[in-house]
Amino acid sequence: MSNELYQDELSALALLNQRSQAIETSHAEIATDIQLLQAQLLALAGTLDTTTDSLNTVVTEIPLTVIASSEPITLDDIYAQARQNHPDARLKDVLDESDFDAIDARLTARLGAFNAKYNLDEWDYAIAGCSGLLAGVLDLLFVRPPPKPGTKWDTPVDGTFNKWVQDTLNTWLPPELSKKLGEKYKIGAPDSSVWTDLIGAPDKVLNPINHRLRSLAHDPVLGFFYGVYDMIHGTCTVVVNGEVRQIPSTKGPTEGGLFQLLGRMFGHLLSDVNAPSAKGNRGMGLPAPFMGLLRMFENVNINGESFGKQIEWMYVKGYDFRQFLVTSIPAAIMEVIMRVFYVVKQVAVNGATIADALLDTLPGRMNPRFRIMLALAYGASSAVNAGRMYATQNLLNLNYAAWMGLFWNGAHAIKWTLYGRHMKFWSEVELAEIDELLDYTQKLNGLAERAAKL
Numbered sequence: 001m002s003n004e005l006y007q008d009e010l011s012a013l014a015l016l017n018q019r020s021q022a023i024e025t026s027h028a029e030i031a032t033d034i035q036l037l038q039a040q041l042l043a044l045a046g047t048l049d050t051t052t053d054s055l056n057t058v059v060t061e062i063p064l065t066v067i068a069s070s071e072p073i074t075l076d077d078i079y080a081q082a083r084q085n086h087p088d089a090r091l092k093d094v095l096d097e098s099d100f101d102a103i104d105a106r107l108t109a110r111l112g113a114f115n116a117k118y119n120l121d122e123w124d125y126a127i128a129g130c131s132g133l134l135a136g137v138l139d140l141l142f143v144r145p146p147p148k149p150g151t152k153w154d155t156p157v158d159g160t161f162n163k164w165v166q167d168t169l170n171t172w173l174p175p176e177l178s179k180k181l182g183e184k185y186k187i188g189a190p191d192s193s194v195w196t197d198l199i200g201a202p203d204k205v206l207n208p209i210n211h212r213l214r215s216l217a218h219d220p221v222l223g224f225f226y227g228v229y230d231m232i233h234g235t236c237t238v239v240v241n242g243e244v245r246q247i248p249s250t251k252g253p254t255e256g257g258l259f260q261l262l263g264r265m266f267g268h269l270l271s272d273v274n275a276p277s278a279k280g281n282r283g284m285g286l287p288a289p290f291m292g293l294l295r296m297f298e299n300v301n302i303n304g305e306s307f308g309k310q311i312e313w314m315y316v317k318g319y320d321f322r323q324f325l326v327t328s329i330p331a332a333i334m335e336v337i338m339r340v341f342y343v344v345k346q347v348a349v350n351g352a353t354i355a356d357a358l359l360d361t362l363p364g365r366m367n368p369r370f371r372i373m374l375a376l377a378y379g380a381s382s383a384v385n386a387g388r389m390y391a392t393q394n395l396l397n398l399n400y401a402a403w404m405g406l407f408w409n410g411a412h413a414i415k416w417t418l419y420g421r422h423m424k425f426w427s428e429v430e431l432a433e434i435d436e437l438l439d440y441t442q443k444l445n446g447l448a449e450r451a452a453k454l
Contacts (some may be wrong), residue, residue, distance in 0.1 A: 132377035136384025189249035190217030325357030
């Protein structure tokens with residue numbers, strides 16, 4: 001604690017402590033006098049021939065000093081007196097050894113309650129580990145690499161989960177609907193598909209095969225920001241030499257209000273999810289979330305290959321948003337199972353209510369304890385997937401959803417461990433101490449009101 005920062009408070013506590021000791025001393029003297037009077041009265045009561053004169057001789061009259069009421073003392077007045085009487089007060093001047101022991105005991109109790117709420121127990125580790133391994137096994141058994149873009153649009157794909165996604169998208173987004181959406185929701189500049197559409201762009205920065213990957217307006221998440229920005233400014237946002245650049249397009253700006261442009265962007269992205277190529281092939285769909293942004297790391301080499309080029313190779317070979325949906329199924333099953341078992345464990349072992357346990361798992365109010373469990377589960381799933389890619393030597397076996405979940409939840413878990421945990425603990429201690437002080441204040445106010453009526 002910085003003495004300079006809290007010097008006024010320390011001095012005020014020293015002053016109040018001095019006054020409290022003076023009051024205790026006065027009370028002790030009063031108690032002694034009362035005991036003396038009691039002894040004298042008992043002795044007097046045993047005397048049969050006591051007269052009024054002798055009673056006046058035994059009992060000494062003590063004059064009472066009437067304390068006149070004064071104006072209420074303000075906090076500034078107390079600070080002023082404290083600075084004058086105790087200018088160099090220290091913490092040890094206002095707290096004795098028993099006070100420090102009491103503080104240690106209270107902090108130990110609060111730390112125990114905090115750890116019980118946020119620390120993982122053996123059940124949590126078991127749930128996270130088994131759920132993550134299950135997701136890894138599901139990926140091994142039911143997920144297959146994406147088919148080549150040149151595959152006919154309606155050709156059945158391999159893999160159980162792959163077939164689920166293909167059947168769902170083919171039902172809900174058939175070619176006719178994709179075509180209608182594309183014609184209705186044109187976005188102009190952000191949909192530039194060749195580098196000659198851009199003004200001052202490097203050669204071959206875009207082509208019809210990779211433009212949905214390279215144009216960040218086609219990212220399923222970032223597209224709602226970059227797409228609207230590009231439509232307003234008549235630009236196309238691409239990653240060039242590891243940098244995000246807005247390059248002017250010959251197509252110019254697109255007119256419309258903010259919500260109109262957001263609606264237009266949504267319709268256009270939807271049209272590209274499952275749209276076949278002009279030849280009726282599977283074609284190039286939307287990239288997986290943030291996949292285009294990963295091209296910023298094209299200067300990072302892995303086994304002698306540019307990371308950015310490996311990402312683009314995956315996309316060109318058919319790893320698009322449809323494959324991302326396929327890899328999301330094991331992750332979704334894993335998270336549902338984890339939430340069910342976590343709620344059951346909290347209710348059965350820790351006595352929590354179903355509502356409170358369920359709230360611990362919701363994104364907006366997620367308990368850091370469950371966040372760490374998610375990080376461990378995604379870590380186990382990603383480890384299995386890493387082994388699969390190493391064994392097959394095929395980057396298309398990457399489970400994009402598992403690795404994205406690992407980085408997202410892992411980042412939150414690391415932040416909590418290194419920073420958030422300590423801030424949360426001391427924040428809860430502060431709030432608890434403030435509540436106790438408010439309780440004491442209410443009691444003191446009640447005593448003051450009762451004293452005023454005497």
